[in-house]
Amino acid sequence: MVVSEHRLKRMIRIVDMMRKQQYPNYTKIRRAFEQATFDTTETMVLTCDRKTIWQDLKILKEEFHCPWEYDRSRHGYYLKDIHWDFAYPAYLSESQMMAMLVGRRISENIFPEPLKSDICSAVDYLLNVANPDLQKCSFVSQMKFFSARTGNVDPAIFKPVYQAWRDHFLLHIVYRDYQGNASVRDIEPHALFFRNNNWYIYARACNADEPRNFMIHRIQRAEVIQKTFEPDPEIYNNIRFTLTPVKDVVLRFHKDIHDSIFSNPFHENQEIIWDTDDPMFKLIKIPVAPQEILVQRILEQSGKLTVVKPDSLKEKVIEAARNVINAHSC
Template identity: 30%
Template sequence: MQKRSEQLLRKLKFVAEVKKNNYPNAESFARQLALFEDEEGQPFACSARTIARDIKELVEVHKAPLEYDPQNRGYYLRDRAWEFNCPVFEQDFVSMAMLGTRLSADLLPAPLQQQVDDAVAQLLATNSSDFFDLAMIESILCASGNKTSIDPVVFKKLFDAWRRKQMVELVYRNPKGEESTHRFEPHLIAFHKGAWYAKGYLYQTREMRIFAAQRIVSLRNGCASFETDKKLLADTKANGLFNYPKIEGIRLHCDAEIAFYIYEQQKVMKSDLQTQADGSLILGLRPTVEHDVMRWILAEAGRVQVLEPAWLREKVAAAGRAIAENNS
């Protein structure tokens, strides 16, 4: 296993231990990794000094709000909502779809492709599922900031089926509580806005489906195999996981008090920015999904004004009136 891969996985497991309120420190976590090596046969043991360097990087590079608690002799998160934004856990889908062909390296932006490939692709090439044991799957679910309840056993079976390109038979419960059975080819597994999804086709068809992992009641691996559809991966990269229609020509006026974070996110948003004399911004968005921009505007509580299109401005105003009426 490469050094960067070992370090990434140590960080992942450390964050998971912190989020489970186990208060790990450098020495206790080093002992835990040594036990993990003995039980699983993985070259994972390291010194407490190495763990201390990992903790320092988590704070300085990944901006983890870690704090040492003298009473519990270990670390905790000052902000429980913090998510691990290392290269395989970025926010938006295009950089967040960490699982796809070779952990979705094909879907990631160019600067991240090599990092992900170097860190984890060789693990999949070994075709050994032992490394991705139940403890590691639980760590992934915890450290990724998952906002839904997923059975780790089900998730591991789904993960293994994707990695081995095997069809699965699953029982799915929709939002109405209705259950149905499907034979499904998981071509892509992705983390999107706080939840995990599997995207692919019903077995031996080209009927595309997206299943939310938390709604899979049970799953068993079938014996049939499939070839990953690269066109599906390319389409997902271009249009997003759900391929919602996007609005063009959105222009917004953003107050000066929120200009700082818009500047910070410009590398991802790639918007057309025009700075005004008072520090506010005129923002021209790239084609954007309607409900995404609506939620953002409403969340800013009046600090964003829609300039164009007029119909979106009226829709935001109507939503504001409804909020006022329901909370007056």
């Protein structure tokens, strides 16, 4: 059966609501469609009557074998299998297909297995249906990545970690810290993130109040526990790192590292002061930045990046430089 693009957009959103266990009914679906976008044209595409919604649900079950049922106690529809795969046809513009190719290339370099292969296979399938010739574009191979992962993630570990985070299951892990000490924990994985070339899970142990970061490459064993938890926005929206913020920073940089200052900014609102007395050096004002990163980048530039203020940051740079000198004087 050929499904129109408009109907497909509605069905995708209905399935997504069921997958998130929102138990949609006609009232909830209509409200969600009205709030789906600020684009008036798109809203008109989604807005429909009760009969149309029922026809969408019927096609989902009969044509796509969607395992939905109606829960009378919750007055809404749900998926009997939340892992059901909605294999719908792709309606993609050329720019969308190009974006998918770029995303595939990034996935090859960032994501661990088996997620990397899953993403690449999904993109290849969609592009093969939409435009097979696009996969032969050479521009994607010209996109280069120069970042090395410092922690090698075992696919056998990443798979259950990813599954537990995705489906909101508890996770049983054996974790080894940087000193080699092993501990056994049952955790709630609230967030999955990539930082400084390493993959982390931000989780709360079942016997602890405060969440913390776990480096995935240090997890020795991981098993999904068939018990769900409710993700807490107070946790996954407030991931904390053990870094010390420094406010109102002013740095002096040599013109030779101009590109580095722009390509890797310290802060999105940093300000360059071009009008200085020295034509070789300019100033940069930074509202706030982590002390540890500031010190590291200043030392990396071998005198071409120096601290104007605050004095406390100057002292930290001097202390770090002395430590390096002392360590190499033996």
